[in-house]
Amino acid sequence: MSTFSLGTQPANSAASPIQGCYLVHFDQPYRSGRHPGAQHYVGYADDIDRRIERHRKGHGSPLLAAVVAAGIGFRVVRTWPGADRHFERKLHNRHGSRICPEPECVSARRR
Numbered sequence: 001m002s003t004f005s006l007g008t009q010p011a012n013s014a015a016s017p018i019q020g021c022y023l024v025h026f027d028q029p030y031r032s033g034r035h036p037g038a039q040h041y042v043g044y045a046d047d048i049d050r051r052i053e054r055h056r057k058g059h060g061s062p063l064l065a066a067v068v069a070a071g072i073g074f075r076v077v078r079t080w081p082g083a084d085r086h087f088e089r090k091l092h093n094r095h096g097s098r099i100c101p102e103p104e105c106v107s108a109r110r111r
């Protein structure tokens with residue numbers, strides 16, 4: 001029996017999707033009744049880049065939709081490629097600023 005496999009090579013025209021967890025840092029804290037000063041968002045996606053594109057249009061997360069609507073910018077500051085939803089839950093249980101590499105969050109930890 002042949003072990004030769006066909007058709008598993010991804011097209012090299014586009015970068016292959018990155019599946020895993022990601023940390024989003026907002027340019028300024030988002031404050032509302034339900035989210036007192038949230039500045040981070042942790043998510044899981046099969047294709048992180050595509051998910052972020054959707055977030056920027058206000059899809060996929062009520063919190064990020066509200067952040068976009070409030071005119072606050074955000075960016076992905078950390079990814080964990082290959083992480084699963086169990087890992088996402090672990091990340092949710094921590095405060096985002098404790099795992100964020102942004103200088104303002106790092107300096108806040110040292111205070």
Ligand SMILES: [Zn+2]
Pocket residue numbers: 025026039040096097100101102105
């Ligand atoms: Zn941060």
